[in-house]
Amino acid sequence: MTESSKRLTFPASEDAIRELRAGDEVLVDGHIIGIRDRTQIRIFDQGVEPPLDLNGAFLLHTAPGVRKVGEGRYEKVCIGTTTSARMVRFTEPLGRDHGVRAICGKGGLPDEAIEPMRKYGMVYFAIVGGAAALETTQIEEIEEVYWEELMPECLWKFRVKDFGPLTVGIDAHGNSLFHDVQTQAQEKLKELFARL
């Protein structure tokens, strides 16, 4: 954590989310929800209502490594984050229909996420992909597990402390670091191709 990092507790309000700007470093406390491809296919493509309230939620793109310790009870083994881009089409309904405030994953979301995030007051947090040993230490407990039959792509409720460092990749004001980096890189490619 650096002096410039911001802190947020989830669930969070729209106002708190709109204060963030692309490039900000953030640490998160509170409760976050683990979600992945099959979980969202079930909610949006198969029309199954999620078994918990997602209002104000922080969603983490994950399928954790866990050890079963009892009926519906799991302890963490290694919890990390997956590539977000595969799940971009769920951004709009997550904000519009469920009041989700933050989506966290690695690798960024394509530009089609920018407008729904601006419209509904959401952000995308970029985590460091692959840094799961660290992430595991920041997850205090797996509090709830729903849809165990989708293991490991269940709906997970984690309690976290000092979760991060996260970088605001897309803010609620139409800015995307990924869009900017990609635009600059495409320009650079033209220059590199001319030199070949």
Added chain:
Amino acid sequence: MTTITTTDLAAAVEDAAAYLYVWALKDIPQDLRDALADAATKETSVPGQRVLQTILKNVQIADNDKNLVCQDTGIAVYTCRVGEHFPLHPTRIYAALKTGTERATIEHPLRSNAVHTITRENTGPNTGYRLPIVHWEFIPDWDGLDVKCVPKGSGSENMSFLKMCIPADGVKGIKQFVLESIVGAGGKPCPPGIVGVGIGGSADYAMYLAKEAIARPIGTRNPDPHVAKLEDELFELLNETGIGPMGLGGDVTVLQCHIEHADTHMTLNPVAVNYQCWAARRATAHVAADGEVEYDREF
């Protein structure tokens, strides 16, 4: 040579596979640690530096907590160099690698990733139909077995690209395709990692070679000077793209570019790109004909 039963030797290979899979996931190789530390000295962007410092901290925590570096236990990919006189047939070697992978997954436990490709139902302990994947090489006048385990994460594997360039595209076409592939991949494959490139052969063989390339120790160079020159040139060009660590912008986009090649048809110029994330996990063992296993013998 000691006379032993193949059951003992199969057990030795099985034990080696079980050990290699977990070891690879927890303890990344020294050449990779050095490359990541070096990247942190070069990176000047703020988010890029944040990413690299977090990566270095993560590797340290994995060491201290004896935990996996990354939660994605991948698909188990093995490379086997089998001596002509190694007294266990490859069919038994394959069975032992499969059982070893299963044992590691259950005993640790490791997350099980393997699913049927149509039904998407989980097939069990990281094995299944045609899983694990094994690359074979057969060595004349030798009685040993080398095994390399490369658990391959999906974030980077999803960033695989093939183009059937034409001969008139030449080396320039190869460079352009690798550059546009890596820029297009952005942060998705967890950069900075190893760009594996396979050139020549056929469509399928080029991709096979690209996978061989990512499994090499970092910074090793192709023995063919034409190919080694291309490795150097692409490494420099890729780090000029500005994609940076985790695609957040910066100076270090790749740790290395490795190329494997094969001679090809006069009409063909295939280029395959296979990306390996920064957590470029790799572990090796040598199994002697008497069943003795020696770990960390790189090949």
